[in-house]
Amino acid sequence: xxxxxxxxxxxxxxSGTSVKIECRSLxxxxxxxxxxxxxxxxxxxxxxxxxEGSKATYxxxxxxxxxxxxxxxxxxxxxxxxxxxxxxxxxxxxxxxxGLSTSYxxxxxxxxxxxxx
Amino acid sequence: xxxxxxxxxxxxxxxxxxxxxxCSFTDSAIYNLQWFRQDHGKGLTSLLLIQSSQREQTxxxxxxxxxxxxxxxxxxxxxxxxxxxxxxxxxxxQGAQKLVFGQxxxxxxxP
Numbered sequence: 001x002x003x004x005x006x007x008x009x010x011x012x013x014x015s016g017t018s019v020k021i022e023c024r025s026l027x028x029x030x031x032x033x034x035x036x037x038x039x040x041x042x043x044x045x046x047x048x049x050x051x052e053g054s055k056a057t058y059x060x061x062x063x064x065x066x067x068x069x070x071x072x073x074x075x076x077x078x079x080x081x082x083x084x085x086x087x088x089x090x091x092x093x094x095x096x097x098x099g100l101s102t103s104y105x106x107x108x109x110x111x112x113x114x115x116x117x
Numbered sequence: 118x119x120x121x122x123x124x125x126x127x128x129x130x131x132x133x134x135x136x137x138x139x140c141s142f143t144d145s146a147i148y149n150l151q152w153f154r155q156d157h158g159k160g161l162t163s164l165l166l167i168q169s170s171q172r173e174q175t176x177x178x179x180x181x182x183x184x185x186x187x188x189x190x191x192x193x194x195x196x197x198x199x200x201x202x203x204x205x206x207x208x209x210x211q212g213a214q215k216l217v218f219g220q221x222x223x224x225x226x227x228p
Contacts, residue, residue, distance in 0.1 A: 093161065
């Protein structure tokens with residue numbers, strides 16, 4: 001149980017275009033989803049937290065107009081990188097937590113490798 | 118603000134050895150602590166989660182301990198195998214939402 005999927009696993013886009021990444025909880029309802037970014041040989045950096053049906057809360061320094069997050073249902077959150085630039089190239093990982101979880105455990109997706117050319 | 122530190126940053130040992138990875142955190146008021154494994158270019162796999170009321174958790178050859186008062190956790194790997202080669206991350210919640218990660222330990226098990 002507690003499986004989280006991401007799509008696509010890899011994406012290459014041209015500078016100036018927008019890219020959407022999907023994060024799905026497959027076998028549980030995720031009231032909260034998290035989006036992380038990871039640069040090579042570095043740890044995960046939390047970008048934003050989204051609760052179903054409400055606006056995402058962004059971490060300091062993360063541009064909310066550039067990284068659009070939508071958590072429209074209990075099983076799906078999307079991250080859209082708008083007007084992508086080469087510096088947005090990174091590994092993006094989502095995680096999800098169920099509403100009944102009392103342990104605050106997060107379940108992670110397999111990640112999406114974004115390359116902006 | 119919670120800060121998590123992992124030592125060593127990298128570790129290379131021969132197959133079969135037992136080894137210990139260390140994690141320390143600055144704020145001892147945590148709900149739990151998680152250890153993850155990340156293979157190169159892949160997502161995170163949860164290995165063990167220790168609740169704040171627990172002292173240790175075991176899964177197969179892995180044993181994780183937690184000492185909240187000293188702000189430390191260790192991950193013990195017994196009889197290491199080449200397949201254990203990966204980056205190991207520990208993380209603690211900051212408040213009820215955010216997970217704070219350490220920088221990870223890159224483990225290489227040599228056949």
